[in-house]
Amino acid sequence: MYELSRDLYRALKPSVIPDPHQPGRSERVLLAACEQTVERIARDLRRYPRPARHLFAQVRFLFPLQEQLQAYRIIEDHVRAALERLEAEAGPDSGRAGALRCASINRKGRPCGREPLRGSRFCPSHRHLEEALPPAHRGLHVA
Numbered sequence: 141m142y143e144l145s146r147d148l149y150r151a152l153k154p155s156v157i158p159d160p161h162q163p164g165r166s167e168r169v170l171l172a173a174c175e176q177t178v179e180r181i182a183r184d185l186r187r188y189p190r191p192a193r194h195l196f197a198q199v200r201f202l203f204p205l206q207e208q209l210q211a212y213r214i215i216e217d218h219v220r221a222a223l224e225r226l227e228a229e230a231g232p233d234s235g236r237a238g239a240l241r242c243a244s245i246n247r248k249g250r251p252c253g254r255e256p257l258r259g260s261r262f263c264p265s266h267r268h269l270e271e272a273l274p275p276a277h278r279g280l281h282v283a
Contacts, residue, residue: 144225145171145178148218152199155207166202173198177219182226187245189269192219244269 242252254263
């Protein structure tokens with residue numbers, strides 16, 4: 141996990157705007173955001189459906205406007221690689237897809253406690269969220 145967040149940080153660091161008042165602050169903010177994102181992906185993927193978008197929202201102010209699209213693409217590529225690696229390490233019996241709880245978060249920020257529909261990760265109230273997920277994360281892998 142450490143190397144995944146550090147690879148992402150190293151790829152983004154050259155484009156960061158340095159803070160003239162607090163040297164090193166921009167880099168520390170970027171590193172902390174990368175580490176938090178990768179840790180959360182590893183710990184709680186089901187409740188973190190769009191980690192690349194979330195990370196970019198946290199750090200986009202650190203990049204000049206003309207570099208933001210490139211920064212987003214770097215984040216997207218590294219997050220995708222991290223997801224693939226963590227899924228491969230976890231294996232098919234990791235329990236992520238087989239949980240008997242809806243994968244969404246309610247308005248108060250708590251996990252939905254309802255049982256998901258068969259063949260889905262979401263309950264009837266949140267089944268519209270299934271379409272918002274990338275194709276790699278849709279449906280259950282039930283044997």
